[in-house]
Amino acid sequence: MRRTKKFASLLLALIMVFSLGITAFAEENTHTYEIYQIFTGDYSDGILSNVKWGKNGTGIPGDAVDSSILEKLEAVAGSASDTAQLAVINKYAKLSTAPYTSGTATSYENLPNGYYLVKDQDGTQNTENGFYTLYVVKVVNGTLEFEPKGDVPEAEKKIVEGANKVDVNEASIGDTVNYEITGTLPTNFDDYNTYYYVFTDTLSKGLTYKNDVKVTVGGVDVTKYFYVNAADYSATDGTTIKVGIQDIKALNLLAGVTVTKDSKIVVTYSATLNENAVIAGEGNPNDVKLTYSNDPNNSGTGATTSPGENPDEPSTDHPTGETPKDQVVTYTTELTILKKNDEGKVLPGAEFTLTGDSVNIVLVTAEKFTVDDKGEYWKLKDGTYTTTAPTIGGETDNSEDYANTATKYSKTVEITAKGTGKDETSVVGVVDEGGHVTFTGLGVGTYTITETKTPAGYNTIAPITFTLTFDAGTKAFASNNTAVAVGADNKLDTTIVNEKGATLPETGGMGTTIFYVIGSVLVLGAAVLLIVKRRMRAERQ
Known part of the structure; x- marks a missing residue:
């Protein structure tokens, strides 16, 4: 009886140890539990007497538990950690056998009185955020209730x-x-x-x-x-x-x-x-x-x-x-410039310099179009290129928009890295034959577009300055200058139009010289006429 009481005290102590500090996991339970019956016995007021081996104990089911085993369990009851206590208890649980019962619930009724161990089913927690609960041991009086102990790092x-x-x-x-x-x-x-x-x-x-x-x-x-x-x-x-x-x-x-x-x-x-x-x-x-x-x-x-x-x-x-x-x-984002004249035709060859406080390494992109019978592009009269084939004849005829309806082109893209990545302040790009130049890899900052080479016969534009900002919440870039707008694709676009130079009055040219010659002839003729008239008047007198 002395051993029985000691074992009862031991089991009650273990109940307290394994109930303290238990962490319940989230409401959505993804665990499958296996319940193993280590011991059976008679339960009364928290005391388990007549202790015998259960279905999953290491002894023969129904045989009395040896007093030496009870002494070892009693000795570990005051251990500081649950792990140390379980290391001893596990020696008397035969977990290789089929569990007494299993399920996803944390409460089981109508179990024989005894001492039970609860564990996660092997292989069920090898998932995202998965964890196995520390084994739970409980003295049971018909009903087994437990809160799994476990947690995951982040x-x-x-x-x-x-x-x-x-x-x-x-x-x-x-x-x-x-x-x-x-x-x-x-x-x-x-x-x-x-x-x-x-x-x-x-x-x-x-x-x-x-x-x-x-x-x-x-x-x-x-x-x-x-x-x-x-x-x-x-x-x-x-x-x-x-x-x-x-x-x-x-x-x-x-x-x-x-x-x-x-x-x-x-x-x-x-x-x-x-x-x-x-x-x-x-x-x-x-x-x-x-x-x-x-x-x-x-x-x-x-x-x-x-x-x-x-x-x-x-x-x-x-x-x-x-x-x-x-x-x-x-x-990161990019800026594409489309260069046209005042008649809407593209102007290749113009050179632009992009200056800013966030210019490190900028990729300058230029497109090149080459005549190719297998190409996928056609050239329009305004100098741009399209992948839409011309329609000849009928109500949808659009052949007048094309430079040549029989000539196809293929496109190649040349990307050049400009800048050293070390406090670079400006990069230069040349407008391609399609009228575009793209500066890629821009972050927030204030930028200025300057036309540093203008096609012959056209006026140079005034510099365009804009400030680029970014909203982390919407993940969107924005510009404070409507001339340089951010499109639906979160990229910057601007169209720059060059106007032809006006014909202004000049001095020192042939036109003025001709007037001088004609004027001189007229003056000389008037002088001759005056002399002739004087002579004629003198002869009459």
């Missing part, structure tokens, strides 16, 4: 702009974008013996990683203890960076470093917006996910030595979960 990514941390920003090609990733730890971090922790960060092809990762825990630089993969950081199809550690709990063995459930793991690095950047549209995303240990019941034995420097890529045989991806996006 990974949050931000773009750092001065004192602000944002999800969306803008940049010019050549600009540096600074990133910060903040990772948390689960509230039941102490239930794990080891804890696998790896960030996977993916940059789109428009971002070039600058190989400057830094990792801190509680403000302490621990970068050298983390693995950072040596990937091809100039990859044109994007870059993946892995930053992680085999067992983050091992950092506690380092002097001056403390890792607890409240710790924040902060990763910072930077990237440059490059020539492969997506212009407007969906922008240039950068996302991160965190892979983490998610089964405190299967987490190894724990580290006995501090982690080494510059470790190999971490791996684990223990179950892991993944957080949802957290994404930030950087946007």
Whole structure:
């Protein structure tokens, strides 16, 4: 009877231990639980007597439990951690057998009195934000009710702009974008013996990683203890960076470093917006996910030595979960100039200089059209090109709009990077034969368009200045000058018209000389006539 009372006290103590600090998960339950019957017995006022092996115990079902086992369980009842107590209790649970019952509920009725262990079904939590609950043990008097204990870490990514941390920003090609990733730890971090922790960060092809990762825990630089993969950081199809550690709990063995459930793991690095950047549209995303240990019941034995420097890529045989991806996006835009004369015809050959405080590396785009029987373009009389084939004859005849209805053209696009990316203030572009020049990779700032070469016979336009702004909420660019408008595609467009020079009066030309000659002849003729008349008058007298 003495052993029975002790065991009853033990079980009641365990009830208290495993009920304290339990974290209930979200209302939507994605767990399937397995209930294992370790012991059976007679229940009265919280006391389990006549203790026998249950269906899932390591002894023969129905046989009495040996007193030595009760002593071992009694000895562990005062252990500081749930994990330490479960390490002993698990020795007497045969989890390889079929569970007594299973389901998704957290309450079960009409169970035989006894001592039960509850666990997640293996393989059911290898999902996004998945986690296995710490085993729950309960003394049952017909009804089993429990609250699963478990939690998941989070990974949050931000773009750092001065004192602000944002999800969306803008940049010019050549600009540096600074990133910060903040990772948390689960509230039941102490239930794990080891804890696998790896960030996977993916940059789109428009971002070039600058190989400057830094990792801190509680403000302490621990970068050298983390693995950072040596990937091809100039990859044109994007870059993946892995930053992680085999067992983050091992950092506690380092002097001056403390890792607890409240710790924040902060990763910072930077990237440059490059020539492969997506212009407007969906922008240039950068996302991160965190892979983490998610089964405190299967987490190894724990580290006995501090982690080494510059470790190999971490791996684990223990179950892991993944957080949802957290994404930030950087946007950039472009300016297209269409050059025409006052009759609406394009004027190729004009040269424009774009000056501004956000001009680093700008891509200048020009189109070239070549006669090609297999081409997809036709030339219009105004000098522009179209992919719409001419219609000859009938009510829809539009042949008069075309320079030649029988000649097709193919188009090639030439993109030239202008600027060094180091405090550049201006770039120059030449209008192509289609009348366009495009400056690509512009961020916010004030810009001036100056015509630095004007087609012969036309007047040079006055400089056009505009200020480009960006609304992170709507992800839209805006211009303060209606002459340089932002279209529905989030890109800038402007049409610049050159007028022909006027014919002005001139001096010193042949026309004036002729008047001088005629005038002289008339004066001379008048003088001769005057002399003749005087002689005739004299003879009469």
